Amino acid sequence: MPSLEKPLTRKRRRASSVVEGFVQLPAVKPRGRRKKDDGVVAEVLINGNGTASSSKAEVLKEEKKGKLKGEKLTNGVNGSTSHKSDKLVEIPNGVEKKSGKPKEKEKEKEREKVDELKGAQKDGKKEREKDDREKDLERNIDNVIFGDVTFKAWYPSWYPKEIIGEKALSCEGKGPGITVKELYICRRCFGYSKVLVEWVRHCRCCEREVPGTKVYxxxxxxxxxxxxxxxxxxxxxxxxxxxxxxxxxxxxxxxxVFFDVSGFNYFLLVHTSPHTLETQIIGFFSKEKMSWDNNNLACILIFPPWQRKGLGALLMGVSYAIAKREGIMGGPEKPISDLGKKGYKRYWGAEIARWLLGVRDTDRKKGKGMVDVERISKETWIAPDDCLNVLREMGVVEKAGRGKGTVERVRIDKVRVKEWVAKERLGLERVVDEDGFAEGYALKEVEVEEDEEVEEEEAEE
Incomplete structure (x- = not known):
C-alpha cells in the first residue's frame, strides 16, 4: 500500500534535520549562580544547530574580551545585558550581586583586625616593661629587725655577698627574689647580720653613741x-x-649612693627618752657638701615605725633653716619620690599659708591681698617655682598680670587659703625654732659682718 506521506523535498529535509538536531540536544541546567556556565548555555541556544560552535574556554575568553571593550553581551535566556561601566553585574538567573563594596568592607575588616593585633602587641609590650620594672625593684630582703622592732623592707638593698648571696649581685639589675628572710640591724651603729646569735652578741657589746655634733x-x-x-x-x-x-x-x-659617702653630710634625727635618757636614731637627711644646683637636701627618710607623726616636716624645716642661714636659695634634689612629693607639698603649703594669712592686706576688698611670687619666696625661703606650683595646687591663685619689670603677680584669696588648710588638716605653727640651733651654726662670716655694719650705722644715726 503506497505511503500517504508526501516525499520529502530538499527544503523539508533540511528543516527536519535542524529540528531533530535541536530536539536531540541534552537538557542543560544552569549551575546555581555561576555566570560562566550560563554563558556556555547562551552560546548553544544562539547557534541553534545542536553543537556548540566554540569551547567553554573560548566563550569565556570572548565574553571577558567583550566586557573589557565595553561591548554589549546578550545572555540569550532572558535577554539581559551587562556593561563594564555598570556597578551591578547581571546574572542570567536574576540574582544581582555587588562587585565593589563587599571587597571594600572585607578590606576594612582586615585592617581593623590588623590594628587590633598591633594594639594588643603594644599592650603586651607595656605589660612586659612594667613587669621588668617590678622585677628590677624586687625585694631581696623580707623582714628587718631594728632593735626591738620588726618591719618589712620595701625595696632591694645591695649588701655584701656574704649577706644576700653572690647570685643577687650578679643578676644585672633584676633581683632573684627574697634571699634573706630576716636581717638584723644594730640600732646604734647600723651594723648588720643575718644570724641571730651574732647580732645578739654584737648588741651586748656595742656602746656606740650618736656620732657627730648636735646642731639643733x-x-x-x-x-x-x-x-x-x-x-x-x-x-x-x-x-x-x-x-x-x-x-x-x-x-x-x-x-x-652606698659607699662613696665622703661628699655628703648626714643629719640624724634623734629621740631622747624622758625616762631612761637613751637615744634612738629614727630618721635622717643627707646633703651634698658642694651642690652646683643649690640643693639643700639629697635624700630624706623617716624609718617606717615612726612615720606619719610629722617628723618628716621637722627635717624639711631644718634643711630649709640651714640653707637660709647659709644664704643659699634652693630645694630638694630632683626627681623626688612619690612619698617625698606628698610630704613636701604639705610642708610648702603650710609655710606659705601661714605667711599669707599673717600678711597685711594691700587691697581694699576684705580678705584679699596683692603679693608677688618673689616676695613669697623671700619670706618663706622656698624656691619661686615650688611656690607657684603649690599655690596652683592649692587652688587659691588668680592671675593679676605683671608688676614692675618681669615680676609675676598673683591674687590670693585668704578665704580659700583657710579652707585649704582646714581640708588638709594642717597646723600653722612654726615647725622649726630658730633659737634651737647651736650658736653661730651655719652663719656666714660675711653676713655677720654686714649685720654689724648695719647696727653701727643705726647707732650713729
Whole structure:
C-alpha cells in the first residue's frame, strides 16, 4: 500500500534535520549562580544547530574580551545585558550581586583586625616593661629587725655577698627574689647580720653613741622626750654612713649612693627618752657638701615605725633653716619620690599659708591681698617655682598680670587659703625654732659682718 506521506523535498529535509538536531540536544541546567556556565548555555541556544560552535574556554575568553571593550553581551535566556561601566553585574538567573563594596568592607575588616593585633602587641609590650620594672625593684630582703622592732623592707638593698648571696649581685639589675628572710640591724651603729646569735652578741657589746655634733634641739629633752638633730661628716664617720645608706636603701627606690659617702653630710634625727635618757636614731637627711644646683637636701627618710607623726616636716624645716642661714636659695634634689612629693607639698603649703594669712592686706576688698611670687619666696625661703606650683595646687591663685619689670603677680584669696588648710588638716605653727640651733651654726662670716655694719650705722644715726 503506497505511503500517504508526501516525499520529502530538499527544503523539508533540511528543516527536519535542524529540528531533530535541536530536539536531540541534552537538557542543560544552569549551575546555581555561576555566570560562566550560563554563558556556555547562551552560546548553544544562539547557534541553534545542536553543537556548540566554540569551547567553554573560548566563550569565556570572548565574553571577558567583550566586557573589557565595553561591548554589549546578550545572555540569550532572558535577554539581559551587562556593561563594564555598570556597578551591578547581571546574572542570567536574576540574582544581582555587588562587585565593589563587599571587597571594600572585607578590606576594612582586615585592617581593623590588623590594628587590633598591633594594639594588643603594644599592650603586651607595656605589660612586659612594667613587669621588668617590678622585677628590677624586687625585694631581696623580707623582714628587718631594728632593735626591738620588726618591719618589712620595701625595696632591694645591695649588701655584701656574704649577706644576700653572690647570685643577687650578679643578676644585672633584676633581683632573684627574697634571699634573706630576716636581717638584723644594730640600732646604734647600723651594723648588720643575718644570724641571730651574732647580732645578739654584737648588741651586748656595742656602746656606740650618736656620732657627730648636735646642731639643733627641738623641745626640752627632759619633758615628754626631746628631739635633736646631729650633723655627721661622711668623710669622717665613713663606716657608719655606709651602713646607714645601705639600711636606707631598703625604703628608698631612687637612692644610689652606698659607699662613696665622703661628699655628703648626714643629719640624724634623734629621740631622747624622758625616762631612761637613751637615744634612738629614727630618721635622717643627707646633703651634698658642694651642690652646683643649690640643693639643700639629697635624700630624706623617716624609718617606717615612726612615720606619719610629722617628723618628716621637722627635717624639711631644718634643711630649709640651714640653707637660709647659709644664704643659699634652693630645694630638694630632683626627681623626688612619690612619698617625698606628698610630704613636701604639705610642708610648702603650710609655710606659705601661714605667711599669707599673717600678711597685711594691700587691697581694699576684705580678705584679699596683692603679693608677688618673689616676695613669697623671700619670706618663706622656698624656691619661686615650688611656690607657684603649690599655690596652683592649692587652688587659691588668680592671675593679676605683671608688676614692675618681669615680676609675676598673683591674687590670693585668704578665704580659700583657710579652707585649704582646714581640708588638709594642717597646723600653722612654726615647725622649726630658730633659737634651737647651736650658736653661730651655719652663719656666714660675711653676713655677720654686714649685720654689724648695719647696727653701727643705726647707732650713729
Amino acid at each position: 634641739s627641738h623641745g626640752a629633752e627632759g619633758e615628754a622626750g626631746g628631739w635633736s638633730v646631729w650633723e655627721v661628716d661622711g668623710g669622717v664617720e665613713t663606716l657608719f654612713c655606709q651602713n646607714l645608706s645601705l639600711f636606707a636603701k631598703l625604703f628608698l627606690d631612687n637612692k644610689s
